[in-house]
Amino acid sequence: MKTTFISSYSTNQSVRTHLMKMQAELIKVEREVVTGRVADAGLELGSRTGHSISLQRDVERLKTLIDSNALASSRLEATQLGLQSLADHAQKYLSIMTAASSGSVEASISISEANTTITSITGVLNSSMNGENLFAGVNTDVTPINEFAPGSAARTAMETAFVTHFGFAHTAPAAAAIDQAAMQNFLTTVIEPQFMGPDWTANWSNATDETITARITLTETTSGSVSANNDGTRRLMMSAAVVAVFMDGSLNGNATKAVFETAASQAGRSISALGQLQAQTGIVEQRITTASERLQMQIDIFQGKISDLEGVDAYEASTRVSTLLSQIETAYTLTSRIRQLSLVRYLP
Numbered sequence: 001m002k003t004t005f006i007s008s009y010s011t012n013q014s015v016r017t018h019l020m021k022m023q024a025e026l027i028k029v030e031r032e033v034v035t036g037r038v039a040d041a042g043l044e045l046g047s048r049t050g051h052s053i054s055l056q057r058d059v060e061r062l063k064t065l066i067d068s069n070a071l072a073s074s075r076l077e078a079t080q081l082g083l084q085s086l087a088d089h090a091q092k093y094l095s096i097m098t099a100a101s102s103g104s105v106e107a108s109i110s111i112s113e114a115n116t117t118i119t120s121i122t123g124v125l126n127s128s129m130n131g132e133n134l135f136a137g138v139n140t141d142v143t144p145i146n147e148f149a150p151g152s153a154a155r156t157a158m159e160t161a162f163v164t165h166f167g168f169a170h171t172a173p174a175a176a177a178i179d180q181a182a183m184q185n186f187l188t189t190v191i192e193p194q195f196m197g198p199d200w201t202a203n204w205s206n207a208t209d210e211t212i213t214a215r216i217t218l219t220e221t222t223s224g225s226v227s228a229n230n231d232g233t234r235r236l237m238m239s240a241a242v243v244a245v246f247m248d249g250s251l252n253g254n255a256t257k258a259v260f261e262t263a264a265s266q267a268g269r270s271i272s273a274l275g276q277l278q279a280q281t282g283i284v285e286q287r288i289t290t291a292s293e294r295l296q297m298q299i300d301i302f303q304g305k306i307s308d309l310e311g312v313d314a315y316e317a318s319t320r321v322s323t324l325l326s327q328i329e330t331a332y333t334l335t336s337r338i339r340q341l342s343l344v345r346y347l348p
Contacts, residue, residue, distance in 0.1 A: 059302045062295045065217065069292045071130075072214040072224045076285050079134050079226050080278060082124045087274045089124075090236050093117045094267040097239070101260035107247050110260070114243035118148050121237055125228045135228035137208030144207040144228040148241065154203040158245050161190050170249035180254040187242060187262045195238040196231070204237065205229055216291040222284050232273030239266035 093113065100110045125135045125145045132140035148154050159170065165186050168174045193199065201207075207228040214224030243263050247256060 055302045055306050059299050059306070061218075062299050062302075065215065066292050066295050066299075068214065069216055069288050069295075072216070073285060073288050073292075075129055075132075075134065075212075075225060076281055076288070078127070078129045080281055080285070082127055082134060083226065083232075083274055083278045083281065085124050086121060086233065086236060087271060087278070089117055089120050090232075090239075090267050090270045090274060093236075093240065094264060094271065097243070097260055097264040097267055100243075101257060101264055107256065110243055111247050114240040114247070114263075117240040118237065118244060121145075121233070121240070122147065125233065133207075135207060135226060135233075137225065137227040137229070138210050138212055139206065139208050140212070142206045145205055146203070148204075148244070154241070155245060157194060157199060157203045158191060158241065161194065162186070162246070165190050170246050170251065173250055175250040175255075176252045178251060178255045180258045183251070183255040183258040184262065187258065191242060192238065195234045195241075200229065200234055214288070216288050217295060220291060222287055224284070226277065226281060230273065230277055232270045232277055235266045235273060236270035239263045239270060242266075 096105060096110065096113050099105045122145045126143050127134055133142065133144055136142050136144040146152060146154060162170045166175070166178065166182075194203070205228050209227055209229050211223045211227050212225040213221050215221050240263070242259055246259050251259070
């Protein structure tokens with residue numbers, strides 16, 4: 001007859017080791033229940049792991065594009081509000097200049113309105129979002145439009161141009177002899193080029209003509225901003241500046257009529273240009289929205305493929321969790337009872 005020794009310590013350690021394995025398995029299965037994916041993709045997929053990782057990388061790249069598109073959309077939305085504000089100022093100013101050209105508005109009122117319009121335009125064009133100037137082109141850290149004040153480069157250039165063209169200042173008594181045709185010629189051939197030519201960036205604007213380029217898909221880019229150097233802005237600023245500067249002088253009635261007519265004409269052309277710019281910006285906004293929708297569709301497709309590779313059956317995983325919990329509870333009970341085994345209890 002063979003006798004076999006049974007060790008309660010050995011049995012206890014065996015149960016303990018099995019218990020630790022079940023606890024580790026429980027953590028793994030619970031993670032699968034929460035994420036809906038296998039806990040160890042490399043172990044489960046083997047050679048297909050690289051394909052899964054590639055799909056996940058593509059998903060993250062597309063999500064990054066969607067996030068950047070959201071920022072671009074926010075910037076363009078704020079830009080649209082600024083353009084609408086400029087158009088509103090231009091419309092209001094046009095009505096006043098139209099009345100002024102017919103003699104219905106006093107010179108002091110027109111000058112005040114012109115200065116107010118310049119201040120308002122400057123405020124809109126110098127607006128920022130998230131620390132970036134909206135209308136600065138690619139120079140987002142630079143204030144786009146310089147202040148228009150006595151002694152400023154823009155005002156000095158206009159006053160100097162008058163002196164150079166006529167031989168005296170617009171505040172001199174001799175300015176009263178300028179007729180309408182001469183004044184109109186000066187505004188068209190001398191002053192307008194200061195706004196529509198390179199003098200604009202020398203005296204008025206620090207913005208760049210180049211705008212921010214936004215990548216909206218993996219293969220598609222678009223303009224993501226509007227520059228303060230657009231025609232609508234230049235013409236509106238000229239419309240207000242000629243009144244603010246030259247009406248504050250010694251011009252006679254005929255010459256001032258030329259100023260008001262020029263101001264009204266430039267304001268009207270500004271409204272048209274700003275409207276076209278708003279439409280172009282709206283088209284870009286729509287392109288970004290459509291691009292984000294396409295990107296989201298691609299993400300859904302990739303995530304479906306990832307789910308096919310790494311997905312787990314939620315019902316099966318939940319059942320495994322319940323089974324493991326029951327087994328762990330049983331193991332704890334057995335461990336407790338084994339620890340209570342002692343020969344001391346049976347000795348007399």
